[in-house]
Amino acid sequence: WSDMAYICMSRHTAVTTSRAGVSTWSLHFNTPDFPLVAQSWKGIPHASDAAYIWNDPHVAYPETARIYYRYINSFVLTGDPNKMRLDGTVEWPQYKAGENGNGxxxxxxxxxxxxxxxxxxxxxxxxxxxxxxxxRAGRLYK
Structure with a gap:
């Protein structure tokens, strides 16, 4: 279900917008909201990033919340997640489909x-x- 409803749709949108010349950023959120119940075979549940987006101090990983919040806040305020990111954090690269010839x-x-x-x-x-x-899409997405 997650492939069809979330992962592949997000990826398809990122590829399509980036190929159309629209500034696009993509991320893979790999931080469980409840680490003690996280099981690797299940992956990270949908919406696990919700508390991190708002920099909630009560999350399992407050430093992750602080970093993530700044990227998202920067994007909302400036249209670029890097302009206001925290010092010392990596630059979030624009998503460029087919970059480096490897796809x-x-x-x-x-x-x-x-x-x-x-x-x-x-x-x-x-x-x-x-x-x-x-x-297949024509049959699935009626």
Missing amino acids: YAKQLLVNPGNFTVVEEDRGRGRQCEFWNDSE
Whole structure:
């Protein structure tokens, strides 16, 4: 379900807007809201980032909340998540589909603590090809 409803749709939007010349940023939120109940096979539940967006001091990883909030706040206020990011944090690269000739764009990986890094968007590629197939899409999205 998450591939069809969230991951592949987000990726498709990022690829489409970036190819159209629209400034686009993508991220992979990899910080559980409740670390003690997180199970790696389940992944990070949808909306786990909600408290982090608002810099809630009661989250499991307050430093992650502080960093994430500044990226999001910067984007909302300036249209660029990097202009007001915290000093010492990585620059969130624009998503460029097909970058470096390998087909993988760069995105922000938001890990617990102060371990936010840049990664290639390699996640679920084959599965997304399945869901984004134009013949199949006509039958699925009526």
